[in-house]
Amino acid sequence: MQPKKQLSLFDLSMIVVSLVIGMGIFRTPVNVAAKAQIPELFYLAWFIGGFVAFCGALTYAEIGSRYPVTGGYYKIFSAAYHPSIAFAINCIVIISSAASVAAISIIGAEYLGKIVLPAHMQTDVYRVAIAITTILVFYFINLLGLKASSKTQNILTIVKIGLILLLISAVFFGSQTETIMPVFKTHTGTRPGWTDYGKALGLCLIAVSFSYAGYAQTINFGGEVKEAKKVIPRSIIIGLSIIVALYLIINYVYVRVIGFEELKSAESIAAILASRIFGPAGFKMLSVIIFVSVMGYVNVNLLSNPRAMFAMGEEGALPKIFSKMNQKTEVITISLTVFTLIAVVIIFYAKTFDKILNYTIFLESISMASSAATIFILRKRTAHLDQKSIYTVPLYPILPIIFIAAYTFVAFSIYADDPGAALNGLFIFTGFLVIYFATKLFQKKRNFSNKN
Numbered sequence: 001m002q003p004k005k006q007l008s009l010f011d012l013s014m015i016v017v018s019l020v021i022g023m024g025i026f027r028t029p030v031n032v033a034a035k036a037q038i039p040e041l042f043y044l045a046w047f048i049g050g051f052v053a054f055c056g057a058l059t060y061a062e063i064g065s066r067y068p069v070t071g072g073y074y075k076i077f078s079a080a081y082h083p084s085i086a087f088a089i090n091c092i093v094i095i096s097s098a099a100s101v102a103a104i105s106i107i108g109a110e111y112l113g114k115i116v117l118p119a120h121m122q123t124d125v126y127r128v129a130i131a132i133t134t135i136l137v138f139y140f141i142n143l144l145g146l147k148a149s150s151k152t153q154n155i156l157t158i159v160k161i162g163l164i165l166l167l168i169s170a171v172f173f174g175s176q177t178e179t180i181m182p183v184f185k186t187h188t189g190t191r192p193g194w195t196d197y198g199k200a201l202g203l204c205l206i207a208v209s210f211s212y213a214g215y216a217q218t219i220n221f222g223g224e225v226k227e228a229k230k231v232i233p234r235s236i237i238i239g240l241s242i243i244v245a246l247y248l249i250i251n252y253v254y255v256r257v258i259g260f261e262e263l264k265s266a267e268s269i270a271a272i273l274a275s276r277i278f279g280p281a282g283f284k285m286l287s288v289i290i291f292v293s294v295m296g297y298v299n300v301n302l303l304s305n306p307r308a309m310f311a312m313g314e315e316g317a318l319p320k321i322f323s324k325m326n327q328k329t330e331v332i333t334i335s336l337t338v339f340t341l342i343a344v345v346i347i348f349y350a351k352t353f354d355k356i357l358n359y360t361i362f363l364e365s366i367s368m369a370s371s372a373a374t375i376f377i378l379r380k381r382t383a384h385l386d387q388k389s390i391y392t393v394p395l396y397p398i399l400p401i402i403f404i405a406a407y408t409f410v411a412f413s414i415y416a417d418d419p420g421a422a423l424n425g426l427f428i429f430t431g432f433l434v435i436y437f438a439t440k441l442f443q444k445k446r447n448f449s450n451k452n
Contacts, residue, residue, distance in 0.1 A: 005226045009235055011150045012218065012225055014157040016239025018300040019214035021160060022293060023104050025247060026270040028207040029254050033263040035203040037184045039255060045201060046251050048406075049208035050244040053215070055403035057240040058393045059372045060216050061233030065391040066382045068232060070223030071311020073216060073371065078315060079381075080374035087317045088432035089367045090308050093217075096364070098339060101301050102346035105131035108294030111287040131347055138299045139340045145329040146224060149303055156296035163289040164246055168253050170273040175256040182260050202413030209410050210361060211247065215240055216371060220307040233391035301343075306335035317436065362425040365411040369404045376400075 007015075036042035069075050073093070077086030109130035117126055142149045184200070186192050218236055225231050254263055258272050266272065270289065275282030310332045313322030322335045376397070382390075393399055415422040 005224060005228070006146050007150060007221055007225045007231075009231045009238075011154060012221060012231060012235035013238045013242075014154045015150070015221065015300055015303065016215050016218050016236055017161065017242055018153060018157045018296045019217055019304065020212060020240070020243050021164070021246070022100075022214075022297040023107060023290070024207075024211040025164075025250060026290070026293075028211045029251055030263060030266055030269060031207040032204045033255075033260060034265070035200055035207070037200065038182045039260045041184070041197065041200060041204065042255070042260070043251070045204035045208050046248060048201075049205060049212050050248060052209075052403055052406040053212040053240055053244060055399040055406070056368070056372060057215060057236045058233075059375055059400045059403055060219060061236045061391050062393045063372075063375055063378060064219040064222055064232035064236065065229045066378045066385065067219070068222035068225065068228035069311070070220065071307045071309075071314070072219035072222045074220075074308045074311040074317075075315075076219070076371060076374045076378070078311075078317075080377040081370070083315060083317055084433055084436045085370075086315075087312065087436045088429050089363070089370075090312060091432045091435075092363055092428060093367070094305050094308060094339065095342070097301050097305050098342040099346050101135065101298055101343040102131070104294055104297055105134050105343075106347060108134065108291045111290045115284050115287045128347055132344055134295065135298055135302075135340060135343055135347075138295070138302050139336065141299070142302045142336055143329065143331055143333070145331055146303075149299060153296065153299050153303065156292060156299060159292050160289075160296050161242065161246070163292060164250060166277070166285075167270060167273045167289065168246075168250055170257050170276040171253045173257075173276045199413075199416075202409060203417060205406070205410050206361070206413055206417070209365065209407065212243070213364065213368070215243075216368060217304045217308075220304050220311075229390050302336065302340065305339050306332045309335035309339060362411055362414045362422040363429055365407045365414065369407040369411070372400055372403050372407075 032045055033042050036045060063076060064072060067076055067079070074086050074090045077089055106127060109127040113121075113127050113130055138149075138152075141152050184192050184197070186196050215236060218239075219232065222228050222232060225235075253273065254269055257276060258266055258269060263269065268286070271283060271286045274286040274289070278285045309318060309322050310325075311323075312318040313320055313324075313335065322338070323332075324334055325331065326333050375393070411422070
């Protein structure tokens, strides 16, 4: 059973925004400032990140237009490379997404708990209870069907954008005067050269790329979008335009309001902006902003990841039961339930999973580059399509190559900074490949035994 076309341009644009804007923009600017050392490199990193994201958005817009299917992020790997590659990469994406949902739900619970719970109840037990309740609430909303969950997502995303704009208004409440001039320093104490700036930029782009990541999963909704060949490209471009604009503006506000040197070591940059606007009540306002962001992130992941599991079930990479759909609500019930359970279980081990998430960042860079590279394969295989009915990326192949090169550069930067994390990421990937082929071998032996 194939799902109905229910998502509009506005629905998918809001999904794009929520897939990208989570907790990152409230935390990663500190890391970027510390690695950049000087404001010029800090702004350059966010500008380059935005430009690369646009190159990726236009590339994925064409991929989604040429291959509009449910669970598209799995199926493009399967079609262009091999089902084993698709299985390994998507398993990593699903587990890291579930771990992110778990970890971010706990962060949201910590903020909410401080304003709704009395002091004696602000313990790990109650925080875990709030985090699990948040996930389960959106699980039940998603069980109602795509229409209910997408409308909920629209509301949460609009509120989130409004709250970020509210934080941006802190720039009108006074700016910080720099007391120390930022200086770029090398490890050896020598005068910095282009190589030193290049290395620093690479380290900046790790955090920047993480903050911009997520929009590629938009193609998971290809089979449920009205006029997919037109709507998918437009929604990705509209959504990412909103994201880039908000990111560039709020990073400018961080520097102006907090001060660049102070930004390098600030603990809660969003709290500082909120306190400038609301004074002592700023923390409560920040808690609301964080929790709304958490709710949007939880819901959009419950929307997206089960669709990849659905595609894996369709192709037999996972048991066929994962592709079963409720005939009345058209909900991918088993995939949704399993993904939710993974997230809930991980909540109890969230601190341990932080290490696994570090390992997967390297592979996410590789998966972004390799998934974007499928555009070259898809163009050949879909050359028969009416060019007027699909979106084509401008300046082809320059923009896809820029995007692929940028994420390859990020992957090498991660390896140079933390070889252990990169190698462990490859071990995890290899482990899933082994699981895939072992499962296929077992299925062949069982089928052979049944025939005999």
